[in-house]
Amino acid sequence: MAAVAQISPYHFTRLFKQAMGLTPRQYVIRCRIETAKRLLAKWELSITEISDRLGFTSHSHFTTFFRKHTGITPTAYRRGL
Template identity: 55%
Template structure:
């Protein structure tokens, strides 16, 4: 499931969808995932999106809007809010530093 999540970060990854691929109930999947990974599936997806965004902002000449779309955020404002929460600076600030 980790590979599926990482391969589909640009998509809307719902708990029900991921659990269906694993062929177990969403509640059971969330429980197993948290037990093995230490965090909830949604938190893991968000963390992966932010990490991918950091890579894209540092290595490519993409705009913040393009990066937010490539990592699956529905809006740039939500992306900026989440990125700042996890990293401590805005995506634009991070891009300028790298």
């Protein structure tokens, strides 16, 4: 993204954080988690299918990532809906 804006990655990150309140990485993580939550509400999709759609290498990688950022597993989140 910095290259497209023709600025250094450091400067881009500073400007992005100033504008959005998050680093670009934190923003992408937040987007992935919010997308996962929306997809988990669709019971016709398995957790494995959701992890594939979001680009995780495995179901367990997705579960670890989701739990780290939400405090609960995708299955627990889905049951709580």
